[in-house]
Amino acid sequence: MEMVSNNYKKSFVEVQAILSCLNINDYKKIPVDIINALEENKDKNYKYEYDENLEYNSWNLMAETKAILYNLYKNYLATEEQRKVLIEKEKNELYKIEEAKKKKYSTEIFNDKNEISSNILIKNKEEILLKKIINKILSFFKKEN
Secondary structure, eight states: OOSSOHHHHHHHHHHHHHHTTSOHHHHTTSOHHHHHHHHHHSOTTOOOOOOTTSOGGGSOOOHHHHHHHHHHIIIIISOHHHHHHHHHHHHHHHHHHHHHHHHHHHHHHHHHHHHHHHHHHHHHHHHHHHHHHHHHHHHHHHHHO
16 A cells, blocks of 8 residues: 555655745755655656756745645744744635535525424424314214214
8 A cells, every 4th residue: 555645755855946936045954854755755757857047936836735835934944923923814714614514514404403393383384284184074973973
């Protein structure tokens, strides 16, 4: 069983390419075991080339690469203040996602409950009507006896 997906193996190559652009002081902030893990688990056949003349945002990076770089930046390269801002943004994003879920699912559940309540009410009315009809029919038989 393969421990690391192919996308991640390719993203490790991209991450290494980006990290090679760092100055040596910033590069040394990243723990050696992470650097070694990238090296050991990368796709040896995948080649990533980027144009240093382009802005970083213009580089064609995989989503996995961006996620890894974000976490490396947040955990090892960002100042304490930058880290706090990033963590706060993450909390806000998670809150927005949870609120959207609550809104979506609570509405659906509420609609389902209304539909169920309506169905029960209709069935109750039908049962009452059916009982009245049966009682009326039975009353005819009772009168004849």
